[in-house]
Amino acid sequence: MSFSSSVKTKLCELNITSPEALHAFVYGFLLFSKDFSFEKISATSETSQTLGYVAKCANKLLGEKISVVRELNSSSKKLFELTFPDSSEKLFRFFKHKKNSPERRIAYDNLSEDTFPFFVRGVFLACGTVSDPNKLYRLEFSTPFMKLSLDLMKLLGEQIYPPLSSVRQKSFILYYKESSAVEDLLTYCGAVKSSLQLMEIKVVKNVRNKINRVTNCETANISKVVNAAVAINKDIALILEKRSIEYLSEDLRELALLRYNNPEMSIRDLGEALDPPLSRSGVAHRLKRISAAAESLK
Numbered sequence: 001m002s003f004s005s006s007v008k009t010k011l012c013e014l015n016i017t018s019p020e021a022l023h024a025f026v027y028g029f030l031l032f033s034k035d036f037s038f039e040k041i042s043a044t045s046e047t048s049q050t051l052g053y054v055a056k057c058a059n060k061l062l063g064e065k066i067s068v069v070r071e072l073n074s075s076s077k078k079l080f081e082l083t084f085p086d087s088s089e090k091l092f093r094f095f096k097h098k099k100n101s102p103e104r105r106i107a108y109d110n111l112s113e114d115t116f117p118f119f120v121r122g123v124f125l126a127c128g129t130v131s132d133p134n135k136l137y138r139l140e141f142s143t144p145f146m147k148l149s150l151d152l153m154k155l156l157g158e159q160i161y162p163p164l165s166s167v168r169q170k171s172f173i174l175y176y177k178e179s180s181a182v183e184d185l186l187t188y189c190g191a192v193k194s195s196l197q198l199m200e201i202k203v204v205k206n207v208r209n210k211i212n213r214v215t216n217c218e219t220a221n222i223s224k225v226v227n228a229a230v231a232i233n234k235d236i237a238l239i240l241e242k243r244s245i246e247y248l249s250e251d252l253r254e255l256a257l258l259r260y261n262n263p264e265m266s267i268r269d270l271g272e273a274l275d276p277p278l279s280r281s282g283v284a285h286r287l288k289r290i291s292a293a294a295e296s297l298k
Contacts, residue, residue, distance in 0.1 A: 003132040005047070007186065007194040008125055012053040014190050016118065022061050024115035027095050028122025029054050031106065032143055032152075033082075038099040041088040043126065044072070044081050050125055051082040058084070062094070106151040116159055121189040123152065130182065130194075133201045139182045140175035142168070149174060160185055229263045232287055235294030236260045242297045248290065255286050 001009070016022045030036055033043035045051050048069060055067035066087035072079045084091055092099070096107045111119055123141060131138040141163075143149050149165070149172035156163050156174065161181050163174040176182050179202050186195040236256050239245070245253050258273055259265070271278040278286070 004129045007130055007191050008050055010193055011121055011125060011189070011191055012049055016057060018115075019061070020112065020115050021118040022057055024111055025118040025122040026054065026058050026061050027110045028119035029126045030091070030122075031095070031104070032123045032126040032141075032148070036092075036104060038089055038092050040083075041091050042081055042083045044079055046077060046079060048080045051080050054125070055082055058091075062087070062090075066091070104145045104148045106148065106155070116155065117188050117190065120156075120185070124189055130186070133179070133198045134205075136177075137179040137182050137198075138175060138177050139185055140173050142171045142173050144171050146172050160188055225266060229259070232291060233260055233263055235291045238294045238297060239290075248293055252286055252290055252293070255283065256290050259287070
C-alpha cells in the first residue's frame with residue numbers, strides 16, 4: 001500500500017459525529033469528485049473502502065439509504081463507483097447549488113470555521129495525493145475545474161498556508177512541497193498518525209544525512225592527510241637518495257626521519273613525538289622547509 005493510500009485508509013477510520021462536520025465532509029468529497037450536477041452526482045475510486053465510507057456518511061447525513069457502490073467493468077484496473085440514483089437532485093439542492101449554475105464552485109454556505117477541516121478531509125479523499133516522504137515531500141489536490149481550484153486555493157491560504165499551483169494535462173494542481181506544510185495539512189484534516197509518521201521519517205533522513213556529511217568530511221580530511229604525507233615522503237626520499245639526512249639542518253633531521261618512517265601519523269602526533277614537542281604550526285613550518293630543500297635538488 002502506498003503512503004497516500006495509507007493516509008486515506010486512516011482517514012476512513014475516523015468517526016464523524018457532528019452533523020455540521022458530516023455535512024462539510026460529504027460536501028467536500030462530492031464537490032471535488034467526478035460528477036456533481038443536478039442530473040448526476042458520482043465518484044470513482046480504485047478502492048471500495050473510501051467510497052463505502054463516504055456512502056455511509058451520506059446516508060447518515062440525510063437519514064436514509066441513498067447511495068450505491070458498485071464495481072465498474074474495466075480491463076485496465078479495478079474501479080469502483082459511488083452513485084445516488086434517485087437522490088442527485090436532492091443532494092444538489094441540499095448543498096445549496098442551483099440547477100442552472102454555469103460552473104462548479106464552492107458554495108460557502110456549507111462551510112464554517114469549525115467545519116473547514118472536515119471539508120478539506122473530504123476534498124483530499126476525493127482528489128488529493130501525498131507522496132512517500134522517504135522519496136520527497138509533496139501533497140497535492142487535482143481538479144479539472146479552474147475556478148473550483150481557485151476557490152480551494154483561497155480557502156487553504158486563509159486557513160492553513162497558501163499552496164503553490166500548476167497545470168498538468170488539463171488539470172489544475174494545488175500543492176505543498178515543504179515537509180512542515182504537508183505535516184500541518186495532514187494534522188489539520190485529521191490524519192495525525194500519518195503526520196507523525198512523516199515527522200519520524202524526516203528525523204531519520206536528517207540524521208542519516210548528517211552522518212553522511214560527517215563521514216564525507218572525515219574521509220576528505222583523511223585523504224588530505226594521506227596525500228600530504230605521500231608528497232613529503234617523496235621529498236624526503238629524494239633527499240636521502242641524492243644526498244643524505246645530513247643535507248638537512250639539524251632541527252629538521254629528526255622530524256624528517258619520523259615522518260618518513262611513520263607516514264600514517266598526523267601532524268599533531270608528529271609534533272608530540274618530537275623531543276622537545278612541537279605545535280602543529282611548528283611541525284607544518286618545518287615540513288615546508290624540508291620540501292623546499294628537496295625542491296632545490298630537483
